[in-house]
Amino acid sequence: MSVERDSYAYFTITSSQSLEKIEAQMGFAGDGLCWSNGDLRPSNRGTYDFSRWSLLSGVERGDPIDEHLRALWRRLSGLRELIIQLPEEMNPSVSCVGHFASHFDKVQISSGHFATAAYYRANLDFDYYFDDDFGHEKEGTPYWSW
Secondary structure, eight states: OOOOSEEEEEEEEEESHHHHHHHHHHHSSSSOOOBBTOOOOGGOOBSSSSSEEEOOOOOOOSSSSSHHHHHHHHHGGGHHHHHOOOOTEHHHEEEEEEEESSOOOOOOOOOOOOOOHTTOOOOOEEEETTTGGGGGGOOTGGGOOO
């Protein structure tokens, strides 16, 4: 049983091409966080060096990742031909994000999601965050230096 305290999933297309070209390829604007190559990053941290088009799962944030993925596949079901015919410079991906209290917490998804991602020729990415920093937290030290 999954115990993520917050989670969500979304489909993205990233590219060096403009957001307008991705939207033209897909036939509509994304409904998630989207930007174009050269747009200003938040907090004036320079500009984006790639474009991103995204489509949300449509499920309430915080529901299990498995539910987000099931809903996302339903949203994408009529778009498969568009997705698999994307030009090489447009990269489809599904991102799953989960927040957990401990690195001992469990997440569970159906194994079929891996096959479904392959069916759409999309990468499947998991970003998990743990409040206990894997039990190795050191105040003021970034996790990658432990």
